[in-house]
Amino acid sequence: MIDRAKIYAMLDHWFNSEINGYFGSEYGPDLNSLLLGPLDSPVANAFIAKMKNDIPILKQLSADELSLYSVNEGFETKVIYLKAGDVAINLNQIRDSRQSLQGETFDVDAS
Secondary structure, eight states, X not given: OOOHHHHXXXXXXXXXXXXXXXXXXOOSOOHHHHHSSXXXXXXXHHHHHHHHHHSXXXXXXXXTTEEEEEEEETTTEEEEEEEETTEEEEHXXXXXXXXXXXXXXXXXXXX
């Protein structure tokens, strides 16, 4: 039986996977397109559709049970959350933790 803990484990695995990280599969989140795009771009529905495509059990959840929302934090920071059931997952923290594990790259020839 699939319960809440297993769904959260699936979401945790999905968020910790690189997009296109599995050979021949587009599995994984594209957090950069969600978090670094223009604030008025309609990317939330595409992000949730990809999530449901990658994790088919999520197709059974309604829009109230699985949704994205944002909160303004301070003057120039917008935090995006994924609401899965009664848990809110901070996507900004996930992206920052993944970036710290991978390190950042810089183009030394940039002008």
